[in-house]
Amino acid sequence: MPEIAEVETVRKTLKKQILHKKIKEVKVLYEKMLESNPIDFKKDLINDEFIDIKRKGKWLIFELQNHYLLSHLRMEGKYFLKEHDEPIEKHEHIIITFQDNTDLRYHDTRKFGRMNLINKEDLETVEAIKKQGLEPGDEDLTSTYLLSKLKNKNLPIKTILLDQTIISGLGNIYANEVLFASHINPLKKGKDITKKEAEDIIISAKNIIKRAIELGGTTIKSYTSSLGVTGKFQQELMVHKRENEECKICHTLIKNEKVNGRSTYYCPHCQK
DNA sequence: AGTGCGACCCGAACGC
DNA sequence: TGCGTTCGGGTCGCAC
Numbered sequence: 300m301p302e303i304a305e306v307e308t309v310r311k312t313l314k315k316q317i318l319h320k321k322i323k324e325v326k327v328l329y330e331k332m333l334e335s336n337p338i339d340f341k342k343d344l345i346n347d348e349f350i351d352i353k354r355k356g357k358w359l360i361f362e363l364q365n366h367y368l369l370s371h372l373r374m375e376g377k378y379f380l381k382e383h384d385e386p387i388e389k390h391e392h393i394i395i396t397f398q399d400n401t402d403l404r405y406h407d408t409r410k411f412g413r414m415n416l417i418n419k420e421d422l423e424t425v426e427a428i429k430k431q432g433l434e435p436g437d438e439d440l441t442s443t444y445l446l447s448k449l450k451n452k453n454l455p456i457k458t459i460l461l462d463q464t465i466i467s468g469l470g471n472i473y474a475n476e477v478l479f480a481s482h483i484n485p486l487k488k489g490k491d492i493t494k495k496e497a498e499d500i501i502i503s504a505k506n507i508i509k510r511a512i513e514l515g516g517t518t519i520k521s522y523t524s525s526l527g528v529t530g531k532f533q534q535e536l537m538v539h540k541r542e543n544e545e546c547k548i549c550h551t552l553i554k555n556e557k558v559n560g561r562s563t564y565y566c567p568h569c570q571k
Numbered sequence: 572a573g574t575g576c577g578a579c580c581c582g583a584a585c586g587c
Numbered sequence: 588t589g590c591g592t593t594c595g596g597g598t599c600g601c602a603c
Contacts, residue, residue, distance in 0.1 A: 371597080373598075470597075560595095561597095
């Protein structure tokens with residue numbers, strides 16, 4: 300499932316391959332995928348071209364001459380580049396065809412991903428983008444910032460780390476890994492996090508995300524595509540998806556329990 | 572305002 | 588074997 304590292308990898312990979320190619324056809328095979336009206340979506344994309352691809356948190360922001368295409372991959376979204384004459388596969392929902400007869404195809408098994416085509420001047424008004432917090436790669440993300448957000452919070456720190464308005468881009472996998480690296484129990488309440496612990500969280504988040512991006516993301520499920528995006532970070536996971544396996548540090552069995560409805564993996568010995 | 576939870580999806584895993 | 592059921596996961600929107 301794509302987290303920020305995968306999204307960043309997709310951004311970089313696509314950027315090398317689709318910029319400045321004129322769009323000649325757009326197929327929308329699953330309309331609920333779009334926040335926009337499908338008719339306008341097609342009309343506005345055709346004859347335009349991608350001129351840059353940016354990212355905000357887990358949102359991909361495709362810049363065109365006149366619009367931005369916002370795309371969130373959620374759990375299973377993937378982009379493939381294919382020749383236009385290749386058969387359309389079951390879960391390909393949006394197909395953008397370029398003048399050179401190559402397709403950019405959006406594939407999403409569970410149909411959870413979303414796209415939104417907006418006018419350029421409206422980017423600042425899109426709530427989903429506007430409310431994103433600081434990113435792990437952002438210099439302004441400091442323990443002071445995090446502590447200010449944790450003050451008075453009764454929620455478990457694990458839940459808070461998933462709140463994209465505080466830290467943008469940490470998903471379930473990285474939240475589990477960051478807390479392991481910081482030796483913090485996932486259930487510890489936000490308001491009880493110390494300055495030292497907040498520092499550990501920030502340092503771990505920055506390191507883990509940086510490392511994951513270097514390795515091209517996590518991708519538990521195999522994710523080979525025509526883009527050549529294959530995550531290697533899963534080999535470095537310390538707790539995530541390792542229930543009842545030994546902790547790589549102390550050999551205690553890793554636990555998995557739901558915290559606010561989300562699978563939470565931790566070492567009961569290393570994360571007291 | 573802060574918090575909790577169902578809905579959105581469908582393949583995989585599980586139960587019988 | 589084959590059927591039916593349950594589960595998961597990021598985000599939104601609604602209820603409290």
